[in-house]
Amino acid sequence: MQHIIEITEDGSHTLYVPELDEHYHSTHGAIQESLHVYLEAGLHHCGKSEINLLEIGFGTGLNAxxxxxxxxxxxKRVKYTSLERYPVSFVDAQMFNYAKLLDPAQEEKFMRLHSCPWGDWVGITPNFHLKKDQMDASNLDDFQPEAPFDVIYYDAFAPEKQPALWTQEIFNQLYTLSNQGAVLTTYCAKGAVRRMLQSAGFQVERLPGPPGKREILRAVK
Incomplete structure (x- = not known):
């Protein structure tokens, strides 16, 4: 898919996909959206010191x-598994301004997230190990993680853009793949998504969203 780099309202980059007429992040602010939805509502809601984390949609690598x-x-220590069907090019990744805005000294680590091989565990730091799997997350039948997940970042494109990634079967599978007490967060607060998460077995709550978004969802097993 073709990507166009754009600047969001907080100064951080996102990608626009003309084919889908869709952005990878909120145009109101990519960094502030990711912090709000995935770290504050998700990662920080998990009390474990060693966390097995699953991300649906590696994208620009911002969440990671x-x-x-x-x-x-x-x-804390995190084993971070990310599923992505269409990886961003290394050339595009070199242009993203996340490290410049957040911590310029960490630019090399950000680039390692993109340059490390797919399909293998890689220690980016002693406390952060990454495994990127290039696969279609709409079919998790062959996905066999080493251990159940404690945190899930559900960051797929919107349901109206990629409906195959927002099905009851997927949320049922994610429920099975998660530990008791696991936390799943997503920017999408549509009623249909909330009901599917509930049907899968999660306890679901609406939370205030980041700028430009009224609500997000947090689901706990």
């Missing part, structure tokens, strides 16, 4: 980078 920076401060 923010998570890495966060746990370097907290001292």
């Amino acid at each position: 980078f923010l998570t890495l920076l966060d746990i370097e401060k907290s001292g």
Whole structure:
């Protein structure tokens, strides 16, 4: 898919996909959206010191980078699995301004998130290990993680753009793949998504959204 780099309202980059007429992040602010939806509502809601984390949609690597920076401060350890069907090119990744805005000294680590091989565990830091799987997350039948997940970042494109990624079967599978007490967060607060998460077995709550979005969802097993 063709991507166009754009600047969001908080100064951070996102990608626009003309084919889908869709942005990878909120145009109101990519960094502030990711911090609000995935770290504050998701990662910080998990009390474990060693966390097995699943991300649906590696995208620009922003969620992974923010998570890495966060746990370097907290001292937690994360094994981070990310599923992405259409990887962003390394050339595009070199242009993203996330490290420049957040911590220029961490630019090399951000680029390692993109340059490390797919399909293998890679230690980006002693506390952050990454495994990127290039696969279609709409079919999790062959996905066999080493251990159940404690945190799930559900960051797929919107339901109206990629409906195959928002089905009852997927949320049922994610429920099965998660530990008791696991936390799933998503920017999408549509009623149909909330009901599917509930039908899968999660306890679901609406939370205030980031700028430009009224609500988000947090689901707990």
